[in-house]
Amino acid sequence: MKDIILTSIKNPLIRQARKLHRAQERHKQNLLLLEGTNLVEAACQVDYKLDIIFYTDLWQANHQPLCLKLVKKGLKLQRVSSEVLEAIATTVNPDGVVAIAPRRSAQEPIVAQTQLGIALEKIQDPGNLGTIIRTAVATGVDGLWLSCDSVNIHNPKVLRASVGEWFRVPMATNQDLSQLIAQHQQQGIQVIATNSQANQSYWAIDFTRPSLILLGNEGAGLSEKLITMADQQVTIPLMNGVESLNVAVAAALILYEARRQSHHH
DSSP states (O other), X not given: OOOOEEOOTTSHHHHHHHHTTSHHHHHHHTEEEEESHHHHHHHHHTTOOOSEEEEOHHHHHHOHHHHHHHHHTTOOEEEEOHHHHHHHOSSSSOOSEEEEEEOOOSOOOOGGGOSEEEEESXXXXXXXXXXXXXHHHHTTOSEEEEETTSOOTTOXXXXXXXXXXXXXXXXXXXXXXXXXXXXXXXXXXXEEEEOTTOSSBGGGSOTTSOEEEEEOBTTTBSOHHHHHHSSEEEBOOOOTTOOOOOHHHHHXXXXXXXXXXXXXX
């Protein structure tokens, strides 16, 4: 770890890393920015390939065990000054480590194996998506599908909001959700749409059956097309004139109800 320290943001390696702030550049190079100890540690735990890890001396001093693990794995580590790290990071107060990694490819969910699945239509907010991913892992979701007009799954904010759980659930993006619904139904898996106009509460569903839960856009909810395809429609009862709940909160309520039912059987 006694290697040279990079102190100039004009260094070609640093220039390269900073380009990855732009979505089109990450896409073009097929790379991800993993910012912060949480994500680097999570990647390390699941043996996700890391191309290079930029870190400050202070970070190294505070994270000796993790540093040793990274060294043992033979990963490429690069010491940088705190100014350079701040330039590489997209966050305001980075915690001293940023890694570059290839985008994920493998680990697509398998429809026939859905016990509890979730499909998201037009989710726009990266914080919401990250939170849903985190909750999906916590509730044992087998697969998460995302429509093509949703926020990009590789967005650094999505990764950060998932607090490292991003690596731990099979996900498929750019899905035609109507086709996905039909595939689940062919396998005898019930498809449940969330709809504020539905006449049954989400806890009325039998979640001991294999289920795919559909959640829609933050503002507009699910499209009519998907609602009509679903086997069941459910609502989350709201009091005091509240019109809707945050989509990540809605996902959490329904996923935890599904979890509760499967534990009772």
